[in-house]
Amino acid sequence: MEKKPFPLPSLKDIGFKESDIHFPPLEIDKSSIKKYDQLRDFPELDATSHLGIHLRFGTISVRKLAQEAQNLNETFLGELIWREFFMMILYHNPKVVNHAFKSQYDRIPWRNDLEEFQKWCDGKTGFPIVDAGMRELNQTGNMHNRVRMITASFLTKHLLIDWRWGEAYFAKKLLDYELASNNGNWQWVAGTGTDAQPYFRIFNPESQTQKFDKDNKYIKKWVKEWGTDQYPPPMVNHKMARERALKTYKSALKQ
Template identity: 45%
Template structure:
């Protein structure tokens, strides 16, 4: 009697559903991680994203070694790898935590079918979310398309408590003898190593995630509501990668945040409630993707599938490189390029700018973020992009278009963030920091920032593009209505 525990996006030992349930059987376990070329060799996955994930895998391997175990790493198709592993070890059980993306669901069903047919008991577990997509439905038993009623129901439902850390680790007796791959590295997959103090295994592991959560609960969460939109402040949790890779459990996060809420007073209460709302958005988008898997490719709102995007490749390149001439947009894109992360307010600003100012299809932006973000989550990424593009569930209305100048002035009033990622603007007077093209020539020279030479001229005129965006969306809406009437 042996149980395989298949680690995927749950790279931790604490509060781990599949691991806990497997150990409850009393059988020795085989912890395994499978390197899948679909992910490791994909041109859609950038170096920073791959490094962060590999670092979390290495952290898990280190933690298993610390408790006397080993993370068995194998390479190949999960169906073949797990089937072979069960045969060579005599394992009769497989445990893993459920994932809800279209690819994961198809892969997991194939694994279940194959191993069940071979006599292996397969059990999947709820771990990624507090409430799975099918748990929260309308009275008509349909998924929600609007966030607020979803949130209200989500908040009324009981939440599972975190699972305890195992007291005794019973490993498969021949675990160390099993052939396996070395710990994955970028170089092993034909990529260049990342250098710099920020690119360390420790930064992306389970311990770092737990310490970050503790630190955040002891400070910044109390002012989250008022400070979360200010990218110049380190005021957000920065837990998105930990929740994506599963170095931190959503149960643990919710449980400790709820504890803090019970002790909070005044501003702290509204701030923690706002933070919990963001956790609910995460699960809302999981539900949207689960029931509407085509939203990674098509607009949720059919009337906006026909928007006639311009899709100018030069403008797309300038957006990707942070060379649009709009400082808050450019600084945000530089942050993404340098760190593999972007502040959430800036994700909305840059997405709005790409779709409403540059008139580029949201799918281009979604794909670029998917490659660059270390915390990339398919559900949140597609949901967020469709929200910004006004094409998704409960979206920003298409006639509300972010002004990149006023957004910068409101959320980076002192230019702290802009100056950090655009050093060429450090000596620009504050009154011009978000519209440097308005500087008189003599001021440009004094600031060592000549527009068109040291910093680009705006690539588009926001006011003009806003009018054009409104007309394109209205035209798409009218065409769709006419088609429906003619059917």
């Protein structure tokens, strides 16, 4: 008896749908990569490689890119190595998907305020650099690397919201989402991971803006109502939030 071929589901059947989000072309811009270490931290310049999404979906070989990077920029090569490092961490320590790499950090009593989390998701925190990053993410499926750190630090340190909430939101929105890197970088910012920044290093959104977007060009691009009565006031005081985070982390780690 002849068997009928198994019907393959369409992309629509498995939940995919076309969007207006731009998918960056596969192009190794050598001139930009050569200046990567000088320009990568300034979001208004948009001077990152945009190759993360191609690495994510395998449309470029990481080995090929690493070979190119060796002759172009050591800092860029280092970022590729970090990517492989986080994959190694996930492979040997699968617990990191749901738990802190440093288990003592699972004792942190996160506040997990749903209303505050939603303001962060929507880019309505009253901190322009944070809001610009979240709006870029929501509208494009991308966020500048420097701003990813700023927004993640704000969520975990200023609001004391579990890094897993932020990691899951990035996973939902990022076109270049890849579990190992996303998890590793969130744990780095939260202070819970391997080779993480110390918990007492807390990004100040205002000083980060002065360093990396001093003319507010990135902020103006994504936060149109900034500087008007429609823009919300800061949802939290930086000094208070910093002291609260330090006290909370220190108390939890003493147990």
